[in-house]
Amino acid sequence: MSEWYLAEAPAPDEEHRQRAQQHQDNLTKPKGSLGRLEDVAIQLAALQGTSTPRVNKPLIAVFAGDHGVTAEGVSAYPQTVTAEMVRNFASGGAAISVLARSMGVPFQVVNAGTVYAIEDLDNVLDRRVAAGTQNMCVTEAMTLEQCLEAFIVGRDIIDEAGDINLFIGGEMGIGNSTAAAALAVAHTRLSANAMVGRGTGISDQGMAKKAAVVTRAMSRHLPHMKNGVETLRRIGGFEINALAGAYIRAAQKGIAVLVDGYICSAAAMSAVKINPSIRPWLFFSHCGAEPGHSRLLNKMDAVPLLELDLRLGEGSGAALALPIMNAACLLHNEMASFEQAGVSRGND
Ligand SMILES: O=C(O)c1ccc[n+]([C@@H]2O[C@H](COP(=O)([O-])O)[C@@H](O)[C@H]2O)c1
Numbered sequence: 001m002s003e004w005y006l007a008e009a010p011a012p013d014e015e016h017r018q019r020a021q022q023h024q025d026n027l028t029k030p031k032g033s034l035g036r037l038e039d040v041a042i043q044l045a046a047l048q049g050t051s052t053p054r055v056n057k058p059l060i061a062v063f064a065g066d067h068g069v070t071a072e073g074v075s076a077y078p079q080t081v082t083a084e085m086v087r088n089f090a091s092g093g094a095a096i097s098v099l100a101r102s103m104g105v106p107f108q109v110v111n112a113g114t115v116y117a118i119e120d121l122d123n124v125l126d127r128r129v130a131a132g133t134q135n136m137c138v139t140e141a142m143t144l145e146q147c148l149e150a151f152i153v154g155r156d157i158i159d160e161a162g163d164i165n166l167f168i169g170g171e172m173g174i175g176n177s178t179a180a181a182a183l184a185v186a187h188t189r190l191s192a193n194a195m196v197g198r199g200t201g202i203s204d205q206g207m208a209k210k211a212a213v214v215t216r217a218m219s220r221h222l223p224h225m226k227n228g229v230e231t232l233r234r235i236g237g238f239e240i241n242a243l244a245g246a247y248i249r250a251a252q253k254g255i256a257v258l259v260d261g262y263i264c265s266a267a268a269m270s271a272v273k274i275n276p277s278i279r280p281w282l283f284f285s286h287c288g289a290e291p292g293h294s295r296l297l298n299k300m301d302a303v304p305l306l307e308l309d310l311r312l313g314e315g316s317g318a319a320l321a322l323p324i325m326n327a328a329c330l331l332h333n334e335m336a337s338f339e340q341a342g343v344s345r346g347n348d
């Protein structure tokens with residue numbers, strides 16, 4: 001029996017793509033003048049198989065997980081912050097809580113594997129795979145069972161989401177920018193130096209150490225990375241793997257995905273490696289301040305919507321890009337044509 005995460009996502013409908021392109025060219029604007037907003041609307045029309053694409057039923061889910069690699073001193077903050085921030089998400093004080101609330105977007109918090117236990121909270125789903133991953137410099141981050149369980153944590157969020165037409169995943173995990181850098185090296189084969197950044201705010205010296213940590217982990221694991229699942233098992237994280245599982249399931253169910261920052265992009269690239277058919281379903285919200293982010297986006301031929309020097313995570317960049325995707329749909333669906341408005345056509 002084939003694994004659930006290998007099942008193909010539906011392919012975009014090329015007839016709807018063509019019709020959407022023609023529709024855009026008939027709207028009251030110079031051809032192409034809405035730039036990438038036109039591309040977003042056309043791609044969504046093809047994916048959703050409709051002449052009226054929509055992202056009016058979004059869901060934001062933030063996955064938290066801890067990383068054994070923090071033992072190497074790769075973050076500016078202590079590991080306790082992961083669980084502490086989960087409480088902050090739940091009580092409404094985190095950046096993503098504010099953004100979700102202000103936009104009226106349903107918001108879920110999922111504990112996929114913090115080291116520190118979190119008391120029962122009404123609005124935090126406890127799906128802890130384990131108390132953090134192992135240190136990838138020393139051993140594999142997790143067992144195969146844990147890796148597959150983390151995928152299912154993400155899959156279940158999509159399966160239980162009800163009627164949504166856009167998924168935004170966020171993450172929280174002290175040390176996870178090191179895991180993301182390692183994944184980025186695995187997927188691009190660029191150097192660790194090209195892929196590490198300040199994360200939560202480490203110094204130049206800290207970055208040199210972080211690059212050495214990634215190099216050490218890669219020399220251990222690279223020879224054994226025979227497929228995308230093994231890569232995530234060796235150097236991923238519970239929240240990263242849950243994101244990969246959620247992205248794959250969303251695409252399989254015909255739900256578009258808006259990818260957040262560096263860590264989410266590393267999860268997305270890993271998910272595409274496992275199941276390439278999901279790629280058309282991924283939209284990329286922004287290119288952040290981590291130097292590896294633009295390199296990873298290039299590798300996926302991804303053109304992000306925003307560039308704001310973000311390096312927060314939590315799904316914050318994707319939440320900020322949501323109104324742009326929504327506007328792309330509304331413009332496509334509600335603008336008048338030249339005929340309807342009695343506006344003269346040009347000779348473009
Ligand atoms: O999303 C990003 O582009 C991003 C870039 C750097 C850091 N972060 C966030 O910061 C944390 C990881 O940073 P660090 O330094 O602990 O590896 C984690 O909670 C992420 O959500 C997020």
Ligand SMILES: Cc1cc2nc[nH]c2cc1C
Nearest residue numbers: 077081172200312313314
């Ligand atoms: C305070 C804090 C908030 C965060 N949100 C995402 N990553 C984070 C890292 C820290 C340190």
